[in-house]
Amino acid sequence: MHLNVHPVAAGHHPGAWRWPGADPVAFSRIEGYLDVARTAERGLLDAVFLADVPGLHADLTDYPIVNGLEPTLVLTAMAVVTERIGLVGTASTTYNEPYNIARRFRALDLISHGRAGWNAVTTSGPRVAGNFTAHEPDSAERYARAQEFVSVVRKLWESWAPDALVTDVASGRYADMARIRPIDHHGSHYDVAGPISLPPSEQGYPVIFHAGVSDSVRTLTARTGEVMFSAVVDPDAALADISDIRSRALAFGRPAGSVLFLPGLVTSVAGTEEEALERREELDELSGNEGALFAVAATLGLDPGDLALDRPVPEALRGGLHRVGGHARAVARLALEGRTVRDIVRRGGGGGHVVAVGAPEQVADLIQTWFESGAVDGFTLMPDVTFDGLPAFVDEVVPILQRRGLFRTAYEGSTLREHYGLALPDVAPRDRATVPRASAERITSSA
8 A cells, every 4th residue: 555644734633733742833844844754754655745725825813724834845855854755745736837837846856866746736715816816717717727737747847858968078968959859838828838947857757646526636637647635534435536536547548547546544543542532532622612613614614603513514504515525525424414513523524534543453454444445545644743643653553554464664666656656657767877866966965
């Protein structure tokens, strides 16, 4: 199976910032991120996955919904202190230009020697749109732009042949410009001449991720994605999701197994089930009733004042939940089942992700059940509290998965594509000596 980790500031639980020993402003400090990268690599995880929203998109008075530092800057710092772990960053296709994203992630891929991934998202919401434009594109426009955006980025990444750099010191010939091709893209949204200014990495180009559960995300993933991050709460729904996406991918002419499905898994791990439940309850108390209500209300687009922690979502408000999409779909399903708000929080809260609370063996059992059902290719771990939750998983759960033959005991390759078992793109150099490595090796050795 494959395991990523998705660290968010102090942790994924709303009460994480108040947990003893946690750093309340971890989202703005690089040290915690570097600790995550080192710990994840010690656990042989596939990648660190960083989400991002380019703006302050929520009220921070009581509940710290904030983004961290800009992902590619953080991942570049992580690249210097690690050797194998994959490095996946989010960047919006709505509020960027293809050339800038292609160049930024190509640079990260070269700096890390082929460990980069790009999570291409469309980004929505008036608070973010107001930072860039007076007109927020509707969903159809955002996804049409995204499809072309990803296509342009890939064309730019493919604009250098693997053998374009000659670097013949004796003859003085540095590059074969016939092997560095303009892309001359002229589309509905972008006109880009190209080529890009950097050669391919050891893995050719970064692994392409998409995130979400909407129909538009599924189509985009089936067409261009290689890994999907999503929110699910039960194996049957997850199996239906991945089956649908893979069917669409086949319809686009892509081979079977082109897309890996790694949904989120919120973890609360302790020595015993009782201790894990106590940990979760203490975190719930730290977040306060207001935090729990806010999380569910924000996800479902409801007023927190209309909810009560130990009551279901009022019947009068459930009608609109049938139309809820995206990550909120899983939470809406729980609400439509008549579960109390408290139960909704415990089963995934505002994020709609499956929650694993228990002793290491119990968490491993849950992961194994999902994986062996064929519903997932693994998970993207979302520790309740980052600084102690991730080490608990790495030190206690990973060894159990290894003993059961479900997870690697050593990295077999050095690139992210090798970790995931993904094929090299056609432009990827087969001879790694064709990629200049001297400057990056100097950085690593001096760190």
